[in-house]
Amino acid sequence: MPIENYLHFTPHFMSTILDHASEPSDLKLFGCKSCDKSFKTKSGLSGHEKYVHDAKQRIFKCDKCPKTYIRKSRLDGHLITVHSNIRPFGCELCDKRFKTKDILSAHKKYIHDGIKPKKKYSFKCKLCPKAYYSRQALDYHEYSHNRIKKYICHICGSRQSCASVLKAHIKRVHQSDPEPKTKVQCHVCGSEYLNKVSLSRHIRCIHGDGKPKCHICGKVVSNKQVLKDHINYHTGEKPFPCDYCSKRFASKYVLKLHVRTHTGECPYKCTICPKAFKQRTALTSHIKSKHIINK
Numbered sequence: 001m002p003i004e005n006y007l008h009f010t011p012h013f014m015s016t017i018l019d020h021a022s023e024p025s026d027l028k029l030f031g032c033k034s035c036d037k038s039f040k041t042k043s044g045l046s047g048h049e050k051y052v053h054d055a056k057q058r059i060f061k062c063d064k065c066p067k068t069y070i071r072k073s074r075l076d077g078h079l080i081t082v083h084s085n086i087r088p089f090g091c092e093l094c095d096k097r098f099k100t101k102d103i104l105s106a107h108k109k110y111i112h113d114g115i116k117p118k119k120k121y122s123f124k125c126k127l128c129p130k131a132y133y134s135r136q137a138l139d140y141h142e143y144s145h146n147r148i149k150k151y152i153c154h155i156c157g158s159r160q161s162c163a164s165v166l167k168a169h170i171k172r173v174h175q176s177d178p179e180p181k182t183k184v185q186c187h188v189c190g191s192e193y194l195n196k197v198s199l200s201r202h203i204r205c206i207h208g209d210g211k212p213k214c215h216i217c218g219k220v221v222s223n224k225q226v227l228k229d230h231i232n233y234h235t236g237e238k239p240f241p242c243d244y245c246s247k248r249f250a251s252k253y254v255l256k257l258h259v260r261t262h263t264g265e266c267p268y269k270c271t272i273c274p275k276a277f278k279q280r281t282a283l284t285s286h287i288k289s290k291h292i293i294n295k
Contacts, residue, residue: 061164126233
């Protein structure tokens with residue numbers, strides 16, 4: 001219709017029309033041919049079709065059911081929430097644990113509404129000296145200790161969590177690599193690798209390079225005492241009591257750190273300022289954050 005046909009409209013009417021035209025539309029004009037989903041933009045539809053319906057993109061397959069995923073993180077989440085009793089999402093305000101972030105969020109909203117945790121690095125790992133400000137962060141870290149990666153790449157020696165992840169690793173990393181003419185062989189089991197670096201990694205991770213190895217999780221440790229303490233964490237045994245309180249610990253090292261909270265001993269002193277710390281890692285962090293200038 002020619003524009004002169006609109007000249008008789010009042011300014012108020014035209015203003016209303018223009019305002020309406022500028023409002024964001026809720027219409028979803030781009031429909032998916034494979035399901036009943038629809039999208040506001042063509043790019044939104046393209047992304048949906050690629051990640052939901054394109055089987056070629058879903059290279060991470062579950063070993064326990066027909067589910068497939070485009071990302072390894074999605075497969076990991078599926079294995080935890082559907083095929084295991086692991087509850088990696090811990091509430092930092094209580095001892096409750098949950099399988100998904102959504103359930104954790106609902107718990108915090110209805111049980112701890114309005115309460116904010118203090119950001120202290122008080123959640124300590126039982127298997128190493130690391131500490132975290134939330135139980136959820138600690139749970140993620142401890143899960144990395146407990147997860148045994150038994151699927152080994154024959155090309156580079158890296159370890160993967162399941163067969164489909166190993167297959168995806170080979171496809172992503174080594175598909176374009178030509179097969180080497182000569183390989184180096186492990187003197188213990190006969191496995192072959194592309195180079196000495198991969199072979200060394202294999203010997204260190206699989207055979208322990210002469211060091212003690214945990215029969216429960218496969219972790220290689222520095223000596224027999226450390227192995228004994230490490231196994232205590234698996235069994236739940238706490239043979240080392242504190243002389244100052246009723247607490248007991250699985251290792252002498254953790255007990256030693258705990259006793260310093262009673263005695264106030266800070267053996268690790270900064271050579272630049274008067275600060276002193278109970279742990280070497282705390283001193284290292286202090287020096288990096290306070291005294292090292294990044295150029």
